[in-house]
Amino acid sequence: MPPPRALPGFYFDAEKNRYFPIKNPIPGSSSKKPKITTPKSPQTDQFQEKSRSSCRKLRNRISKLLQIRELDGRHVSASHYCKCNFTEEFRRIRTSQPTIWKYQGTDRMCISALEHLNVDVQTLEGRFRTDVLLSGSISGSLSFSEVGRIGQNFNDGVKWMPYCMKSNIKGKEDGHSKVPGPLFRHNGASLHMSSRISCIRLGPNLAPHVASDSPIVGNALFTTLGSETSGGSVYTISLVEPIDLGAGILNTWSRLEEITSFMCTLWTAEYDYNRHRAIIGTNQGGASVDLESGTRSWFLRCKSDVFAQQIVDSGNVVLCGLRNGEVVSVDFRKKRLLSSRFPEHRISYVSSDKRVGSSNQGGFKLAGNIYPSHTIKMPSSISCLASLKYDDQYFLASSVDGSIKLYDRRMLQRGAVQSYEGHVNSHTQIQLGVDPDERYVMSGGEDCKLRIWSIKSGELLLEDKFSNSVLTTVCYQSFKKFKAEEENQYTYNSSLGAWLGSYEGLFYMDWQ
Template sequence: MRRNYKPEGRGHNRHRNWRRQDTRWHNNYRCRTGASSDVASPSSSTGSSSSSTQSSSVPELPGFYYDPEKNRYFRLLPGHNNCNPLTKEGIMKKQMEVKRLQDLEEDKNRKKSSRLGLNASLLLRKQQLGSLPSTTYCRRIHEMKVSCMQMKKVTIVNPESVGVETLKYEFILADSPCERLFVVNDLENGFCKYDLLNLNGLWKDVPTVESHDDNLYFTSQKVVTACWASLNAPDSHVLVCFLGKPEAPGCVSLIPACRFRNLAADYDDVRPEVVYNIRISNAWSCAWCLNPRLECSYAAGLRNQVLVLNAITDVQYTFRTNSDVLAQQFATQNLLLYNGCRSGEVFSIDLRVPYRSPNNCRKGVTFSQSSSITCLRLLQDENYLVVSDMSGQIKLWDLRMVKSVHNYEGHVNSYAHLPVHVKEEEGLLLAVGQDCYTRIWNFQDARLLRTIPSPHPAAKDSIPSIVFSSYHGGKRPVPGLLMAVKKDLYHFTYDSLDF
């Protein structure tokens, strides 16, 4: 019985293995031909997201890409290839462009209010009855108007030059009253150019800004960061950090605003001020101090150290750190300097405490986030600090308890040095992600109010730079958002007809 049993068992196992192999071959054939019953037809698939289509309708095969329009698989090649341009980078770029165009269309037809039951007449009635504080009423109105901002293209006018070629924007920076923009442009030959834009013409039907450039301000060094400085008057200079090269060392410059043509009426009668330069290698950040007890002083974040200098007396102090300092901001009520490092650490330096050597500086408040710090924003109540990092986290910290209060979700960043804009009076927080989307949050409850796609296709070299204010232009203030991307300047203005 044993001899008769063994051959039956072997034959039975071979028959079972053959059925397994046949099933595997049949499944692979159905996957390659797209004949699976779970595969959606080309007419039903939108093609906006390949990853969602593969996960929901067709299986994902390593090294292959499923095209829902052609209903078949294509082989992926590593990197770029001139003969077959079907690569992961090209597919992701195509998907992002399709999604951006869809988001642009949805943004035009979006709802006017971001909260249920929020309208201007109800808010005004509550404010008149005294049940709504004036600050809350102002913030709710700004929240509603931000939800229906309309995009207009801005025309740049240069009164002295005709036919000037439009240059690519690197970033823009507004002064305190939001009357001028410091602009850094990239040139095709590796040089960069910077000038000032006057915002007095934004109120026109076709918004215009006037350029006050100076042909002397061309440099082959990259502008790392910049901030406005009040040396002898409010916002009288611009503090600029230049990245060093082997043939040209890095430096920090104080550029007088009056050096730009047509900015002052008596420019020809006044002797131009000298640009203040100091050679500093590897400067990653800078900050100007507005505290009168530390007048005419600024800080620079370097490699493993912090430098505090006085622009008049040239007195400088050095503080050693354990990591590169990528973000800085001075407090105005106390002599504190907040620093954000590449290691993710955030700490403050009390400048009232004397020190004997650069290595014994006393750190005040200290905490960490999960990635390199990109931006610090101290609130009017200096017990709170907004911190963003390269993992996409934006958090509001209570410095008394050293505790995170709010987390503003949705920001996209993995390695870029991107700023965050805080508008406390309007109750808004704004940031541009590495995906080229501009996101606006309610500052008090961290609610995402609006996501604005870029007017241009997303790319690493076309991340928009923004400035938001409710009083752009000075004499005739125009509220809204200014966005510089590629060679164009846009103004997202409030639509007052709906209120």
């Protein structure tokens, strides 16, 4: 009898004279074969505990990790009980060991909003491309600060120098090989607004998702919170042409334009890149503002403040995080309605805390083009929302009770996909920071500690206290623009870095 013909994905059993499919392991499942369970002796328990301990020590020994990789290849195996991917393990080690700098003299900035951008700056010596921090404070001050070399030519201003608070490189505690540049601010580089700067967002050409070493400069959007006597306002500032951060700073501020004002509190804002609009979260609901004409229209009306927003679904839907803990999905595109009234909804939400859900009777009323089935409720007021740009079906949500969770908009009925433990909060709006590769999420806490988690696994990678106040704002920088100074006094770190702001001052964190 001729031998059977080979079929891809099948094997032939000669005894049963038939083909059987080759069943691969389920993705994410263990590749270990089932074992016969036997009673464990104390010696066995001690052996397993030592194995787990050696696995933990592996994360702190990069040189050993490299040696094992060379011997064993892609998968690092420290023991029978610990196997990991070399690249992932190395990234976790690097993320858990940042170098932290504090800028001396920034303790009175009281930062409430912060963005890093790369723009053309005009000086007496010519035009340069440089990094700039645009920051807002709780007192209403809006400021430009130049990072690096150009500000050294300013005759009238302040200079803030960084000093290393923490370094994980041996022998570099006092002198680091890669020092971030100093900050320069001209005396006229601050503009005082009527109330606290509640939010700063970069325009489409300055958005972090633009993948370019030299992005085209556009504009920036910011909002003021409002006060007891007046509401908040929406502003833009053009950055298309080179800005002057020195003696001609007034020419830069002349580009500032007030788009519109509200008779209510403006908590947050997002930039709708597709339609050149600002999406505003207020104490009366959500509104859309045309940045060309100033025309505004409401897309959500509710009695609960909108504390956080994120635009998803290719710019057609906005997630609104409310004071009462709900996250609702709203279609904010303009639609032709038979009447001027919004459709009203009573939301029956999926609670991330069963105890909270059982105590609520009848849901919550709000008006707008709501997707009732795409609504969740967290235990307390929403502090921050952050969608993942690689797949905006996923979004991170934090609430002021200390909960941080990852959700999939396609499976909200099943609850959170991942939880991140250890966060401390009770009443503060704290911004979540997601790195450009969307592997990690960081957040300050009311215990003044900074924490970093793996988005995928939920593992806490870093828990460190280096500030005496809550780190409420964070923004990443990943531009690779600065060159070393001639004297090599300052070299700009082209690796990933993050700016952290608090009432105490300004911090910079990098991974080298």
